[in-house]
Amino acid sequence: MKKFLLSLSMMFVLLSVLVACGDDQSDAEGNGNDANGEKVEVNKEGFPIVDEKIELSLMAPGVGIEEWENMVTLQEYEEMTNISFKFTTPPVSDFQTRLNLAFASQDLPGIILGAGTDNLTPGMEVDYGSQGVLLPLNDLIDEYAPNIKALMEEDPEIARSITTPDGNIYSLPFINNHPTAVWARGPLWYNGEWLDNLGVEELPKTVDEFYDLLVRFRDDDPNNTGEDDTIPFTDVQMNSSRAWLMAAFGMKEWGIEEHNGDVRYAPMTDNYKAYLEFMKKLYDEELLDPETFSQADEQKKAKGQENRLGLFPDWFSFFTTGRTEEEALNDPMFYPLTSEWSEERIVPGNPGMVRGTFSITKYNENPEASMRWIDYWYSQEGRDFFDKGPEGYLWEANDDGTRTPLPAPEGFESPEEYRATLTPTYGITPPMLGGLVEGEPRSDFDLFIQAETEEKITPIAETPFPLVYLTDEEQKTVNTIQQDLSSYVEQMEARFITGVEPISNWGDYVATIESMNVDEYVQIHQEAYDRWAQN
Missing domain, CATH: 3.40.190.10 (Periplasmic binding protein-like II)
Structure with missing residues (x-):
């Protein structure tokens, strides 16, 4: 019995020490104490x-x-x-x-x-x-x-x-x-040499003017080779150019986006259908590179170095053309377009x-x-x-x-x-x-990039959807829905643009998206957006 009481006593002492240590730790965390427990x-x-x-x-x-x-x-x-x-x-x-x-x-x-x-x-x-x-x-x-x-x-x-x-x-x-920092992705660049050869003094500012210029890139021998070797517009899977062209039809994101306070899934809107119809027109008339959905980035760059590209995406134009930074000063950045679907210019912006x-x-x-x-x-x-x-x-x-x-x-x-x-x-x-280092010298190319950005992107850039927080349950639901949804939309974009799937099947396409619980997907993001807006 004595041994039991002694053991019990020691347990209480040990417990008291642990509690005291816990209290000391709590004080240290809350008050900022040094190793000796002093403030x-x-x-x-x-x-x-x-x-x-x-x-x-x-x-x-x-x-x-x-x-x-x-x-x-x-x-x-x-x-x-x-x-x-x-x-x-x-x-x-x-x-x-x-x-x-x-x-x-x-x-x-x-x-x-x-x-x-x-x-x-x-x-x-x-x-x-x-x-x-x-x-x-x-x-x-x-x-x-x-x-x-x-x-x-x-x-x-x-x-x-x-x-x-x-x-x-x-x-x-x-x-x-x-x-x-406002760039949501690398811009599109026009081939400045081609613009000079064609006497183009002002960049397209509407989808119609854009279409007309691409036709000239196709037909008017802008690279002066005397051959039918020009590619007016190219990309790899449309992954870099899509956002810039979708913006011309009033969309900021290839997925969930905020539009006047309401959340929507852009790839099922009539705006997106109009974008697909325009891109199919470019594809059918060989204004969009027929290898857009099959080529790798290396193939795109090879075409640029052969001076065969009129408009192309990259972080900087000389990454594709192989020219010098000084020569790249003549390659202007794509000017955001308007259309009947979007009379005011918008571009997707990075939240930074x-x-x-x-x-x-x-x-x-x-x-x-x-x-x-x-x-x-x-x-x-x-x-x-x-x-x-x-x-x-x-x-x-x-x-x-x-x-x-x-x-x-x-x-x-x-x-x-x-x-x-x-x-x-x-x-x-x-x-x-993040930003520029104060007093650090800047090249002419750096200043050119900044000027192009401030003219064509910064004033009209809008974050497609803010950085929100989802609960664990919301995130699990979103992850389940998003994977199949994104895969289907990506597959169908290529099929619609290349004509494998006729756009007359648009109704079936939307019905399939609706069957993938897109309403719940949108509602979760709407609730998250509303929480964000109230902060």
């Missing part, structure tokens, strides 16, 4: 962030070129902030598996950085946030993140897009302010954000310091520092405030490869403000 004071402005050095733990994808602890940018930032790190950086290819295991075992670091939505999905944010595994960041942003807060106030869509259905923010995004790039877990003993640490990345000065590293490696400052790029040291093929050894922002989606 860590966080400076709300300037550097260092904390007067007494602290260590945090962080997990991020590694690209395998350099260990994070050896990167000079992080080393210098440690000196600036008084915050050091224990880094866990599994390879990018293994990161999702390792992160899932960390959540399952609750063996998590204090910070998860650079995961992105492919690894830290919106559903995981909602799930682990509601469980308390990921900390809500709302109050921390208000108190310790003036740069992030200013960006959110400047663009309310940022806050809407990172706020989960319970009203909390569990992850910070990558915010892209680069001049081309990637979610899931920075989260703080419940195991973080200093969430306030962590938020201040990352907030610097969202300033112009901080993003320049983390993008190009400290002075003396990739750049040096001039007296007038500009920068002179420095060549990569011997043994590196390019400055970009060298950059991967200096800063962690290479090869991952970092939590930061």
Whole structure:
């Protein structure tokens, strides 16, 4: 009996110790204590962030070129902030598996950085946030993140897009302010040499004018070869051009899109039928490359290098034509078209954000310091520092405030490869403000791209559908419906345009889509959109 009572007594003592440890951990997480249990004071402005050095733990994808602890940018930032790190950086290819295991075992670091939505999905944010595994960041942003807060106030869509259905923010995004950030995909480019040869002084601005120009590309020997070898317009599976042509018929996305506050499935609208009829006309009259649905990108580029293409998609025109950047200054960007279906120009725009790039877990003993640490990345000065590293490696400052790029040291093929050894922002989606580096020289081609974008895309770009959060149940339903739906629509687009399936069968096509639970699919997205709009 005595032994039993003694054992029972020891159990109570042990339980008391565990409870006390749990209370200490809770205090550490909420108040920001150091290893000795003393309160860590966080400076709300300037550097260092904390007067007494602290260590945090962080997990991020590694690209395998350099260990994070050896990167000079992080080393210098440690000196600036008084915050050091224990880094866990599994390879990018293994990161999702390792992160899932960390959540399952609750063996998590204090910070998860650079995961992105492919690894830290919106559903995981909602799930682990509601469980308390990921900390809500709302109050921390208000108190310790003036740069992030200013960006959110400047663009309310940022806050809407990172706020989960319970009203909390569990992850910070990558915010892209680069001049081309608005691109939903690579643009279409006209062959400037052909336009010059034909004396074209103004680009088409309606579908009828566009059709007329393609006819001239086919018939008027714009490449001056004297042969019937021109291809007015080409693509690979229509994957790059589709959005630009659909926009001429009043659609922003080949799927779910928001239209005046209502959610619809564009591939079953009359607008989409009109798009298919127009594309079939181009195909039938050999204005659209007959190999569009069978060729690979390499074949498209080969035709461009033979000067056989009049209009084609690519990130930059010289990627297809093989010309120089200087010569590419003569290749104008496609001008968005209007039609009877869309009298006002629209183009699909990129929301300019990637979610899931920075989260703080419940195991973080200093969430306030962590938020201040990352907030610097969202300033112009901080993003320049983390993008190009400290002075003396990739750049040096001039007296007038500009920068002179420095060549990569011997043994590196390019400055970009060298950059991967200096800063962690290479090869991952970092939590930061993306954009131009202040004072960095820009080429004539860079300025040309910006001018074309600001004239033809930026003023009219609209996000097809915002970044919303779905519940776990909603996401499972969407995944089940979407796979079959997308596969069917993709197959039928090619069949309609090439004439394998007559467009007179449109009614059967729509009926098939309706049988795939498209109404439920649309309703789920409508409810998610309404939640987003109310934030």
